[in-house]
Amino acid sequence: MAAVDMPDLGRERNHWYPADSPICRQETGLGPVDFFGRTMVASLPEKYRVGVINVAVAGAKIEIFGDKYDEYIPTTADWLQKMAAQYDNNPYKRLIETAREAQKYGVIKGLLIHQGESNNGDPEWPAKVKKIYDSIVSDLGLDPKDFYVLAGELKYKEQNGTCYDFNTDVLPHLPEVLPNSYVISAKGCEGSPDPWHFSVGGFRELGKRYAMKALELQKFPYKGEGEVYAPDAPGRAGGPMVFGRTGRTGRENFKSVFYIPGTDDVVFLYRGSEASSVMLSSQFLKENVPMEKGPEGIWFTKQTIEKKDIYPYSFIVDGVTVSDPACTELFPNEGFKASLLEMPDENALYTVRKDVPHGKVSYVTYWSEVMNESRRFLVYTPAGYETSGRSYPTFYLISGTTDTEETWFKVGKANVILDNLIAEGKAEKMIIVMPYGNMGLTPMPASFEASEMYAKFAKELTECIMPAVEKEFRTLDGAQNRAIAGFSRGGGQSLFTAYTHPELFSWVCSYSAYLTPEVMDHFFTDISWAPREFEAKYKLLWFGVGSEDFLFNDVTRHREYFDGKGIRYQYLQTTGGHTWMNARTYLSTTLQLLFK
Numbered sequence: 001m002a003a004v005d006m007p008d009l010g011r012e013r014n015h016w017y018p019a020d021s022p023i024c025r026q027e028t029g030l031g032p033v034d035f036f037g038r039t040m041v042a043s044l045p046e047k048y049r050v051g052v053i054n055v056a057v058a059g060a061k062i063e064i065f066g067d068k069y070d071e072y073i074p075t076t077a078d079w080l081q082k083m084a085a086q087y088d089n090n091p092y093k094r095l096i097e098t099a100r101e102a103q104k105y106g107v108i109k110g111l112l113i114h115q116g117e118s119n120n121g122d123p124e125w126p127a128k129v130k131k132i133y134d135s136i137v138s139d140l141g142l143d144p145k146d147f148y149v150l151a152g153e154l155k156y157k158e159q160n161g162t163c164y165d166f167n168t169d170v171l172p173h174l175p176e177v178l179p180n181s182y183v184i185s186a187k188g189c190e191g192s193p194d195p196w197h198f199s200v201g202g203f204r205e206l207g208k209r210y211a212m213k214a215l216e217l218q219k220f221p222y223k224g225e226g227e228v229y230a231p232d233a234p235g236r237a238g239g240p241m242v243f244g245r246t247g248r249t250g251r252e253n254f255k256s257v258f259y260i261p262g263t264d265d266v267v268f269l270y271r272g273s274e275a276s277s278v279m280l281s282s283q284f285l286k287e288n289v290p291m292e293k294g295p296e297g298i299w300f301t302k303q304t305i306e307k308k309d310i311y312p313y314s315f316i317v318d319g320v321t322v323s324d325p326a327c328t329e330l331f332p333n334e335g336f337k338a339s340l341l342e343m344p345d346e347n348a349l350y351t352v353r354k355d356v357p358h359g360k361v362s363y364v365t366y367w368s369e370v371m372n373e374s375r376r377f378l379v380y381t382p383a384g385y386e387t388s389g390r391s392y393p394t395f396y397l398i399s400g401t402t403d404t405e406e407t408w409f410k411v412g413k414a415n416v417i418l419d420n421l422i423a424e425g426k427a428e429k430m431i432i433v434m435p436y437g438n439m440g441l442t443p444m445p446a447s448f449e450a451s452e453m454y455a456k457f458a459k460e461l462t463e464c465i466m467p468a469v470e471k472e473f474r475t476l477d478g479a480q481n482r483a484i485a486g487f488s489r490g491g492g493q494s495l496f497t498a499y500t501h502p503e504l505f506s507w508v509c510s511y512s513a514y515l516t517p518e519v520m521d522h523f524f525t526d527i528s529w530a531p532r533e534f535e536a537k538y539k540l541l542w543f544g545v546g547s548e549d550f551l552f553n554d555v556t557r558h559r560e561y562f563d564g565k566g567i568r569y570q571y572l573q574t575t576g577g578h579t580w581m582n583a584r585t586y587l588s589t590t591l592q593l594l595f596k
Contacts, residue, residue, distance in 0.1 A: 035207025273297025398490030
């Protein structure tokens with residue numbers, strides 16, 4: 001009996017249909033219930049029929065069926081909330097409503113459960129199941145002596161499972177709390193590459209085991225698992241079962257990254273049946289990692305990532321580097337197109353928090369007289385900007401070599417970090433402008449020719465971008481109300497622009513960047529004969545670099561240049577290399593210093 005409407009399959013809620021997969025919701029695939037029903041029918045007398053009501057929300061805790069479901073659901077991921085919405089955000093109520101309709105046609109004999117990954121390690125899980133069981137018995141008027149529970153085990157360790165402790169530490173206690181319950185073994189059931197799901201063969205065996213126990217409880221002999229063919233299925237002329245929606249392959253629902261709850265492990269999947277080799281590449285790895293080919297042409301690898309952050313990653317398929325085709329988050333860059341792995345961390349500043357007011361990011365197109373072309377920049381305005389009527393200080397934030405104007409937004413998460421810092425009272429409200437830093441040619445930063453590119457950017461920023469910003473947005477005037485910073489090439493551009501225009505910028509930050517002593521001596525001669533006057537022009541001079549950054553020695557020489565003049569500055573040295581993980585650290589640190 002359909003528990004939800006399935007328009008793609010022509011099915012309506014509360015109506016019976018042949019159990020042709022999918023039987024849970026139209027976007028789902030194969031599950032244990034598919035083979036449970038087949039095995040039951042094959043072993044029961046001909047006059048018997050088997051009906052199934054399938055109400056399930058993948059990835060949910062057992063709490064979604066409890067009396068505080070309305071508190072639990074809003075705390076879950078968007079994809080899970082979308083599934084719950086198909087049951088009007090109350091799966092238990094939908095289960096009872098559908099079951100009452102089914103009772104008009106037959107007798108309800110048992111409850112099948114295959115759940116636990118999200119409750120792994122929860123000693124109260126058996127009691128929670130017992131409470132739901134008691135509610136079902138009461139609401140449906142069942143006799144508990146004739147209403148049993150079959151609860152299936154999760155994948156074992158040798159099946160590439162990661163929640164195998166549930167099988168030994170939690171599930172065995174269910175019969176102690178609920179005597180009319182039975183544990184269905186998953187030992188030996190074939191697993192799919194990810195940490196949670198079984199393969200088609202695994203689901204087939206597990207479903208058969210559910211049925212064998214149900215037959216035993218009703219004193220029917222087991223006669224086999226039944227045909228895996230559906231000659232009479234609607235829309236088919238016979239032949240093997242096809243798992244997935246009619247006219248679709250299920251590829252649009254393929255998920256390539258799995259976070260394993262309670263661990264630092266992440267599973268990566270790549271669908272590529274024709275590939276002969278696939279490797280995973282990412283900045284959390286010291287070297288590329290070969291992936292293993294599993295069933296259905298799916299390559300997989302499980303990696304431990306001890307430090308939660310946002311990491312670029314890609315796949316190397318037969319020697320060709322490609323982004324993850326199943327990931328919508330891409331690294332905006334002119335030289336490569338990596339995908340982005342954002343590690344869930346409620347304490348991270350890059351995490352969007354529900355209880356924090358959010359600012360707005362706008363795309364602005366302008367005409368550049370310097371470049372003789374139309375270009376664009378992004379602008380962040382803080383929460384309340386539209387209604388406050390007030391003007392704000394402005395922070396110009398420049399991306400690195402080959403990055404685009406979107407990189408500080410999509411990879412640096414500048415807007416989210418500032419939202420959270422403002423909410424915590426650690427940063428001032430400000431406007432952030434994120435320009436495009438490519439000036440057409442990027443000489444090596446150690447060369448004197450790089451100064452020509454820096455000068456061109458300074459002209460672009462001060463004569464084209466700043467007038468466009470100050471025309472369209474409410475900005476405060478004066479150098480004390482302007483800051484500038486950048487990462488890599490953007491850091492060099494920021495330093496050169498600020499040193500050239502102290503009348504425009506009082507707050508200067510450099511993230512993994514530098515200017516050579518030759519450039520400093522040629523363009524900024526006043527530092528040598530008036531270091532105190534130079535220092536007084538700026539409210540903040542700040543440098544940051546990683547100890548493993550390939551520019552570490554160059555940044556050190558830039559600092560030593562200032563040390564030799566006795567000019568004071570602030571400095572942060574982190575671990576790690578020339579990465580956007582470090583860039584976010586420098587940004588979050590300096591945002592707390594600006595305009596104070």
